[in-house]
Amino acid sequence: MTKTAWVFPGQGSQKIGMGVDLAEEPIASAKYEAAEKILGWSVPEICNSEDDKVSNSLYTQPTLYVVESILADLMRDRDRQPNLVAGHSLGEYVALYVAGVFDFETGLKLVLRRAELMSTVAGGQMMALIGFNREQLEEQIEQTADVVLANDNSDAQVVISGTPEAVEAVASNIKTKRAVKLNVSGAFHSPFMAPAAAEFQTVLDGVTFADAGVPVLSNTDPTPTTNGERLKQRLSSQMTGSVRWREIMQQFSEQNIETVVEVGPGKVLSNLIKRACSGISLGQVGTLANLPE
Known part of the structure; x- marks a missing residue:
């Protein structure tokens, strides 16, 4: 059986119209409804806004989390399962959701607060x-x-x-x-995010992380683990720490991964993997049409 990793892109991969084609799927409509109760606004409406609201950080992070989570759920509904997961920056939250570390609503609440706090750090x-x-x-x-x-x-x-x-x-x-x-408001993934990270830690402290169902490669420590407490500690330092994606890609061959599927809009991660990892086949699932039969 082919050993497969699923990877989830972060901020910068968003685009107008993403996820709108999923709305008629029962799994998607239920998730969009649950998300609106938490966010107070409609993910499909923001994604379909012609004035590019989806690129405002306060919207970008929650919408990417919701759309990528739905795509992953639709993959699993078609009997596809990853052997390993990883996400780039914001995408790590989707990876943790898919690995069963926390439920959809818990992850979205974390992402929403993360977006709010990161947007307050300006000048970088x-x-x-x-x-x-x-x-x-x-x-x-x-x-x-x-x-x-x-x-x-x-x-x-x-x-x-x-x-x-x-x-x-x-x-x-x-x-x-x-x-x-880069068109960002602050110096993300740097010590300048320390005040926001400290406030976010108080939110994170109140969340229980279960052990993962599949190994996760974290941004700040790109070695596979399923230990929930360790994954929580790694996420604690993500806002101020470096995204070590180059080392995550090196792990694919070390973990005998044969196929990597990018789950989310665009091909940012696929393009990086294509150049860095020879012998690994790539897939991309960003729309309803991309989903396997």
Whole structure:
């Protein structure tokens, strides 16, 4: 039997219209109804808004969580099951839901509070660097205060995070093929998120994490575990810690994964995996049409 991993994308993968085609499915309509009671607004309405409300962080994180959870549920309803799960940043919450660590409503409440707290942290900057010398980059980060490696996405793509001055200083002192400022409100996945993370911890403390049904690769510790308490500890440091996606991809071969399915809109993670992992087949489930028969 093919050993399969499911991966869930995070903020940046959202797009207008995502999840709207799922609404007629009974599993989806029930989840959308449950989500509206928690959020106070309709996920399909926000996703279908032509003024791109779905790209406002307060909406982006909850809508991605809901849509990706529904897609995963529809996969499981068609007798598909993962042997391993992982999510990029926000996507880790979907991975934990799919692994049975907490229920849908609990995960959504956590994501909603996470979005609210992260949106209060302003003044930072994030920048994607593509095509660079890693040794040179690490040296510059070490020598520059107030900047960290936020997303270690692959050998050729990272995101740095910190004060605008520090981010610009690092980018100007290394050679890159491309440097792109991200349209975000704060320095996510950095120590600048510490006040928000501390407040979020009080919410997290009140939630019980069950042991996972399948191993989970966490952003801050990309080694597989099913231990609920350990997964909770890893999630505690996610807001201020680096997303170690490059190391998560390395685990696929170490765990003998043969197929990776990206469950969610777009192909951001699939494209990273395609370049980094030879011999692994890829699938993508982002719409009703993509679902297996």
